[in-house]
Amino acid sequence: MNHHLIVCRSVTQAQRAGRLLTSFGITNQVFRSPAGLTERGCSYSVRVRSEQLDRAMGILRHHQINPVKVAAL
């Protein structure tokens, strides 16, 4: 099963994003991003199934949560 990482600026933003997606029925997991994924250093990501990425991003944008980037796993 393919997954994408929604990279967030902080653990707090990732937690907020994760809880929001859960409330919309999107299964996700919050954890530390792989090293080197962002140029700025440590960050947290929300992992979602690739087929749910577009819906997840739409929900986050609607709630003014703007991730740093999205990366395929």
Next chain:
Amino acid sequence: MIYFDAAATTFQKPPAVRRAVVRAMETMSSPGRGNYQSAALAAETLYACREEISALFGLEDPENVVFTSNATHALNIAIHSLVPPGGRVVISGYEHNAVTRPLHAIPNLRIHVVNTPLFDQTAMVQGFRELVTEGTDAVICTHVSNVFGYILPVSEIARLCRERGVPLIVDASQSAGSVPIHMGELGADFVAMPGHKGLYGPQGTGILLCASAGKPLLCGGTGSNSKEQSMPDFLPDRMEAGTHNMPGVAGLLEGIRFVRRVGVEAIGHHGWQLKEQLRRGLAGDRRFRVFGTEEPHLQAGVLSLVPTETDSETFCQAMAEAGFALRGGFHCAPYAHQTAGTFAGGTVRFSVSAFNTGGEVESFLQRLRQ
């Protein structure tokens, strides 16, 4: 001992607070620093506390909740963010040293004080209307006087600030948990509060509610943007350098759950009832000058007395020996004493929490009658 010093810190806590502190020490490490279980549990608890605080204070985004070590720390961040050297601030005449000392440490600052009588909200709003002008860097106002329990008209002052485009800092040290506060409706830039008073958390906890990111007071590790040498530009990381006080936050979470379960208005009404019981019990007693009003919208569960036959500290010492914990002196708020005319000897302060009872107040009154 019967404890009447909740305005300093609430001594009795819900049992769940103590259990949470111990559990955190046994199970939690640093939040936001790892994927392993103890770090993840700490991060989960920290975020749950942000959510609980947001729900209690009408804050839409839990990222705008900043944890501090106490209200003084939170106020220092807010003042550091908004008040520049050579600037101009307007404050109420009831501010605590947690506000006034940081202001006096800022070079060439012009501090304008709204000195209006106790329990006269109309005069206070008028005083702010006259002094808050274009070019004012900030207005700082306590919500409830820590000396007199006077509930200041912060909603009206906030409206005035919004109309004139002046940032507002509210010191909610005595109101958080007992007087309703809605950050969204208030429109303040910062609201500062302790965790260890009306929110029933442990000492060493404080909260700053932020409308937007300010200037960091401390710089250091945040677990984010680690390759950069400037603090992150986003909340809460920008204002939260270093490892969090996880036992404190875990206890605070349970304290806030208690407040939400019982209800802010119910706790506030209970405090007002006990304060009224004492105020009425002392009516006509010439040994005390009592600073109170029966109006529930003007005074919270704090009552100040001036003994006429002794000084406030000697009185409190005698009461301590009789098993009653009250606070004498100036309560770190000399401006409030100047405003109310009690600057010479301070006051005896009686303050209560959700755990005090009418029976305790009656015991105190009986002791005074002896």
